[in-house]
Amino acid sequence: MAKAKLSDFDYHLPPGLIAQKPTSPRDAARLLILNKATGDISHRHFFDLQEILTAGDVLVFNDSKVIPARFLGKKETGGKVEVFLLQKTKPIPASPFKKGRKNPKNTWQCLIGGRIKIGQKIILGENIFAWPRNRLEDNIWLVEFNVDKKKLFALGQTPLPPYIKTLAKLADYQTVYAKSEGSVAAPTAGLHFTKRLMAKLKKQGVQIEFVTLHVGLGTFLPVKTENILEHKMHSEWAQIDAATAKKMNQAKSQGKRIIAVGTTALRVLESFGDVSGYLRSGEKPTDIFIYPGYRFKFVDALITNFHLPKSTLLMLVAALAGKKNIDFAYAQAIRKKYRFYSFGDGMLIE
Numbered sequence: 001m002a003k004a005k006l007s008d009f010d011y012h013l014p015p016g017l018i019a020q021k022p023t024s025p026r027d028a029a030r031l032l033i034l035n036k037a038t039g040d041i042s043h044r045h046f047f048d049l050q051e052i053l054t055a056g057d058v059l060v061f062n063d064s065k066v067i068p069a070r071f072l073g074k075k076e077t078g079g080k081v082e083v084f085l086l087q088k089t090k091p092i093p094a095s096p097f098k099k100g101r102k103n104p105k106n107t108w109q110c111l112i113g114g115r116i117k118i119g120q121k122i123i124l125g126e127n128i129f130a131w132p133r134n135r136l137e138d139n140i141w142l143v144e145f146n147v148d149k150k151k152l153f154a155l156g157q158t159p160l161p162p163y164i165k166t167l168a169k170l171a172d173y174q175t176v177y178a179k180s181e182g183s184v185a186a187p188t189a190g191l192h193f194t195k196r197l198m199a200k201l202k203k204q205g206v207q208i209e210f211v212t213l214h215v216g217l218g219t220f221l222p223v224k225t226e227n228i229l230e231h232k233m234h235s236e237w238a239q240i241d242a243a244t245a246k247k248m249n250q251a252k253s254q255g256k257r258i259i260a261v262g263t264t265a266l267r268v269l270e271s272f273g274d275v276s277g278y279l280r281s282g283e284k285p286t287d288i289f290i291y292p293g294y295r296f297k298f299v300d301a302l303i304t305n306f307h308l309p310k311s312t313l314l315m316l317v318a319a320l321a322g323k324k325n326i327d328f329a330y331a332q333a334i335r336k337k338y339r340f341y342s343f344g345d346g347m348l349i350e
Helices: 046-052 149-155 188-192 195-203 242-253 263-272 312-321 323-335
Strands: 030-034 041-045 058-062 064-066 070-075 080-088 106-113 122-125 128-137 140-145 180-183 207-213 236-240 258-261 282-286 301-305 346-349
Touching (some): 030 046, 041 046, 041 323, 046 195, 046 346, 058 242, 188 301, 195 207, 207 242, 207 263, 236 242, 236 263, 258 263, 263 312, 301 312, 312 323, 312 346
Parallel strands (some): 058 207, 058 258, 064 180, 258 301
Antiparallel strands (some): 030 041, 070 122, 106 140, 122 128, 207 236, 301 346
16 A cells, blocks of 8 residues: 555544443453455354354464553642553663662653653652653653552552543453563453353364563554554564464464454564564564555454554554455444444454
8 A cells, every 4th residue: 555544544433332341241242253355244242253263273362461550640749640651661770860769669661641840759659659760752751660560550550541431440451361461451352252262262173372462552552644654653562482483383384274362462473474474483572563555474364353543453454354344344333333442342354
């Protein structure tokens, strides 16, 4: 695609279709199935995956675990400040504004909401403080904390997206297989899976594998340029271990269908796949941006949610399924009152 306009990825969603809480049980969510070759659509439920998937299919999950990343603090003058953890970084030596305090226990890249100056103390809780060290860009700062990660996380809140207006427990925003701590938003396609459903799929011969991508700003940063090719993705840490890569390459060579559970799992596989379709192991930051015209190297199908207008995630699913197919599928989902976004219903693009 030589030129792609941001406005091409816009659509109108009635506010009442934005899911405010997860479906219970999780696998009772609805599932729209889109055939990317024909554009045909069918409507099922998530628990029907045991009938839809077959022995030999490979499901690839992102096992990243959401951290309690949101903090409501205040300045010593009383002004409110919101601090949102993005990514842990190495400590910075020789802090110029210690003023008798101990060395920082934690250093993070953070979003800060509210007017703040370098070195100004932010009070987060009793004897728990933060100091903005450097401004990196816009509202993103390098921030030092005076307590370790365990004490900091005990104070944090669930980092829900702004379109979810009701508070939720962190457990509601966590996949049942979450393991590797580091995401500031859930890999939401995986929220539909229960341990029981995963066990049933495994028993019937579906191969289950795990990769890791710590969801950060890169996945959700708004696209601000009308020409989407000018958008710059922020990098996110990703990892595939050698044993997993070996099993995945074997499955691919045998013609098995590789199904990514969520756009983050897909981005890992496409980041670590080379031009020949061979999957490499390792760990690295990835800023891969997938939009229509992209040629997929490793992934055949995708389980995902319904994404925000003008988002990079909507561009990604349009790249996999074709934009016309996605436009039609989203129109049908709205007409049939599917639930949208993080706590919403699911879609299988096959």
